[in-house]
Amino acid sequence: MASELCKTISVARLEKHKNLFLNYRNLHHFPLELLKDEGLQYLERLYMKRNSLTTLPENLAQKLPNLVELYLHSNNIVVVPEAIGSLVKLQCLDLSDNALEIVCPEIGRLRALRHLRLANNQLQFLPPEVGDLKELQTLDISTNRLLTLPERLHLCLSLQYLTVDRNRLWCVPRHLCQLPSLNELSMAGNRLAFLPLDLGRSRELQYVYVDNNIHLKGLPSYLYNKVVGCSGCGAPIQVSEVKLLSFSSGQLTVFLPAEVKAIGTENDRVLPLQELAMRSLHHTYHTFLKGGQQLVLWLTAAPPSVCRHLTY
Structure with missing residues (x-):
């Protein structure tokens, strides 16, 4: 298995591959072959889904400087390290289904990032630096332990899809109503008791899902002409x-x-x-x-x- 892995990486280096697939390899550590010598300078997309990785190397950006997409879905990573902030060309980062407890503030340095997926982890908060991701279009932080969202999230002016299902949110920051590009907002399965009255005022926002918030007592009138999911909300009538x-x-x-x-x-x-x-x-x-x-x-x-x- 190790020799096959080394051969795959060596071929990618010699032939200057832009895509490298290392899914389902039962990897417990980041392959040293990837970090050898000058690394893979031409690599743009790295797929390492469904392994057993627990950490990322500190010199990742130095060895893979042109990385645009990094897929680490279904590993055992606990912390998003500071080194991630040096991947300045990164546009897509998928860390869903890990064991994440901390996302470092340096993630705010990923100014080219467009898609960030952190679903199915153990996050209790997001750093406010997430608001520095001006190009971010998709943010999926469903199935975590979030009690609230960072207020600076409204500075993500390109954000179109925000998914916060199955967390522990009890309120929605009113600043989210100011997101000019937000098209779909999903907050199903939380502990919401009310929504900001301005929610839905933006013409861009067309889809709002708040299903299974049993304490939610009503919907803002601006949502009347939107597509709204609200099953399992409120108290049943007699x-x-x-x-x-x-x-x-x-x-x-x-x-x-x-x-x-x-x-x-x-x-x-x-x-x-x-x-x-x-x-x-x-x-x-x-x-x-x-x-x-x-x-x-x-x-x-x-x-x-x-x-x-x-x-x-």
Whole structure:
């Protein structure tokens, strides 16, 4: 195995390969052959997924100075070392599924970085220097232990996709609403109780996912025209209300589903999820009418906040 590895690296050096694949090699240490002599000066993409690496060498940037993409998915790396900041041409860094506890501040020196993936680790915080990544477009920090996000994150002016699912967030910094390029924000499975009222004000933001935040009481009104995922939020409405609200046509009877949540009030300036559900029922009602089918809508004791959103 070792001789085969050395041969692979030697061929890459002699033929000046730009891509090197060292996935599934059961490597416990960074190969010395990669760091030998002048290293691999022409290498741009290094794939070392699903090994058993625990550290990265301090002279990585010196030996691989033109590295653009580094894939270290599924290893056992605990710390992102200071040396990572010297890979000045790096555009993509994947450290998902490791054992990361610390990301060094020097990561902010990766000014060319566009994609940073740190999902499935043990991070409790991100250094504020992440805000120095002006070219960053994708940031995936899902399935960690984050309690909050760095306020300087709003300085990532190119950020388009932010994924923070399955952490321990209890609030969202209002500064995130200022991200001018953000198109998709996913914060499912956290501990959010509220969202900034400005969230969704940006025209660029089109997709927001906050599913399974059981304490979330409402959605900002700016999210009305966005694609929103919010299942598993808020408190379930009473069973009696569910049974009293239905519409039927022939053998078809549709009840207000139990997973619909009654959250938010007009005073909160939020759009209740109950309203979103009723708009869907209203659309279905008119679809039946256009199809020439006879549809009877029974509303015997629905909450007033629901009835206002149905016209017939």
